[in-house]
Amino acid sequence: MANESQTTFGALPMRNKLMLAVGAAAMAAIIAAAVMWARTPDYRVLFSNLSDRDGGAVVAALSQMNVPYKFSEGGGVIMIPADKVHDTRLRLASQGLPKGGTVGFELVETQKFGTTQFQERLNYQRGLEGELVRSITALSAVSSARVHLALPSANGFFREQQKPSASVLLTVHPGRTIERSQVAGIVHLVASSVPEMSIKDVSVLDQSGALLSSAAEPGQTGGLDSNQLQYLRSMEQSYIARILEIVEPIVGRGNVKAQVNADVDFTLSESTAEQYRPNQGTEPAAIRSQQVNESAAGTAAGASGVPGAMSNQPPTAAASPVNGAAQSLSQNQGAGGQAGKDSRRESTTNFEVDKTVKVVRNASGTVKRLTAAVVVNHKRTVDEEGKVTYTALEPKDVDQIQSLVRDAIGFNKDRGDALNVVNAPFSIEEVPKVEAIPLWKDPDVVALARSIGLQLGLVLLGLLALFGVIKPALKRPAPLPGSPASGGTSAVVGDDIALPAPLAAGMSPIQLPGGPPENLMQLARDNPATVANVVRSWVNT
Numbered sequence: 001m002a003n004e005s006q007t008t009f010g011a012l013p014m015r016n017k018l019m020l021a022v023g024a025a026a027m028a029a030i031i032a033a034a035v036m037w038a039r040t041p042d043y044r045v046l047f048s049n050l051s052d053r054d055g056g057a058v059v060a061a062l063s064q065m066n067v068p069y070k071f072s073e074g075g076g077v078i079m080i081p082a083d084k085v086h087d088t089r090l091r092l093a094s095q096g097l098p099k100g101g102t103v104g105f106e107l108v109e110t111q112k113f114g115t116t117q118f119q120e121r122l123n124y125q126r127g128l129e130g131e132l133v134r135s136i137t138a139l140s141a142v143s144s145a146r147v148h149l150a151l152p153s154a155n156g157f158f159r160e161q162q163k164p165s166a167s168v169l170l171t172v173h174p175g176r177t178i179e180r181s182q183v184a185g186i187v188h189l190v191a192s193s194v195p196e197m198s199i200k201d202v203s204v205l206d207q208s209g210a211l212l213s214s215a216a217e218p219g220q221t222g223g224l225d226s227n228q229l230q231y232l233r234s235m236e237q238s239y240i241a242r243i244l245e246i247v248e249p250i251v252g253r254g255n256v257k258a259q260v261n262a263d264v265d266f267t268l269s270e271s272t273a274e275q276y277r278p279n280q281g282t283e284p285a286a287i288r289s290q291q292v293n294e295s296a297a298g299t300a301a302g303a304s305g306v307p308g309a310m311s312n313q314p315p316t317a318a319a320s321p322v323n324g325a326a327q328s329l330s331q332n333q334g335a336g337g338q339a340g341k342d343s344r345r346e347s348t349t350n351f352e353v354d355k356t357v358k359v360v361r362n363a364s365g366t367v368k369r370l371t372a373a374v375v376v377n378h379k380r381t382v383d384e385e386g387k388v389t390y391t392a393l394e395p396k397d398v399d400q401i402q403s404l405v406r407d408a409i410g411f412n413k414d415r416g417d418a419l420n421v422v423n424a425p426f427s428i429e430e431v432p433k434v435e436a437i438p439l440w441k442d443p444d445v446v447a448l449a450r451s452i453g454l455q456l457g458l459v460l461l462g463l464l465a466l467f468g469v470i471k472p473a474l475k476r477p478a479p480l481p482g483s484p485a486s487g488g489t490s491a492v493v494g495d496d497i498a499l500p501a502p503l504a505a506g507m508s509p510i511q512l513p514g515g516p517p518e519n520l521m522q523l524a525r526d527n528p529a530t531v532a533n534v535v536r537s538w539v540n541t
Contacts, residue, residue, distance in 0.1 A: 023469030043079040054098035144171040165201040242408040255377035263369040273358040293346040370417045377426045
């Protein structure tokens, strides 16, 4: 079998041999391209947003593990084959990669023997700063952060103790903003993580150097805080919802726009008043204290009266009048009165003074003034032909809407509320129709077509090389007419020249000495018509 193949290949002309070699080479190239395309791995993201230090460590580790990798266009993403992502992440995690650029309390776990107290304190502070950075960067809007803690050393004197403080530098993702509530959360997070740290001792800055945190005390004026702003916005949205809910059923959904501005007083005031009332009127006054002094002088008179028990009784106590004029005392009181005696009496009375203490606390969040603006679209009508027209509302309809809005928001003229209702046509912008993307322009379809087209192209190239080059090259040329292989007759003109039957017809074998070129040239001169017939027969075959 091998001998027949070698014989067949050796019997092929040089042109066929060259075509067969080119076809075989093209077929091998197509098969190699198909195999390489099929074995090309699908790369997936291993890590993204790595620092240069972590990226270099990860790349070095991938080179040692013989894992192919490539970078994205920006250079911030490392990609590896999809079937090796999870295994590689676990192997890198066992090596502590990526480190993330920050260290936490793992510093405390790796302390060496002989560490001084200062080094322990420093490692604790670095670990606490790193843990705070990891917690802050967990926010979606924060790209990176740095935390600086100022922790004073412990002192035995309580009065000389210094309070700790902190500074936080935030780097926000491009195109994102950090809200005031998030800043307040960061401040509380840092203050709660450090013992005896106050909220006012935490400063938060962004990458442009703007101070995001406010150091104002609760009682100081410095604008509204986040809770007050949220309360104000919710109040205004509540008024707007009331207006829309009462007006939209009349004019239709989308045909009314409203805005409300509320002037809210968040001042928290407290007043104390003391009032004194004079002791006047018909009600008796309350006595606080009373003092009476009496004195008498002169000679005592002789005994008088009827002897007995009645004349030996002591004089009765004098009554001190509280209201009205003082009454005169009788010269002779009781049975023991004495004649010719001088007396003196002093009375001091202290009355209670009326006192009223009044404490007034004004409520916070009181509405001082409301301003509302309402715009109502023109009335929309559709005729029988389907044509849409807009007409202005009647004045009575506008007054009716204004009255409804006034009652809905609790309009108070005494506090200076303002309400304006306007009827105007809305500017309707025609939204351009989004044409559906043709099937041949759909990116997914284009990508699928490219993938299928590449496969079909390789198959077609293989078939073309097989049937267009290799198979024609393997065919043996047809035998010449008159040759032994074709079953015809031939005549020998020279030592090694066989002429077809047309050339030998009417001729006898001629033995020409010398080489074939001279014999052929002589034959062509002698018989040009015969040679022409031979050449014509060769061309036709």
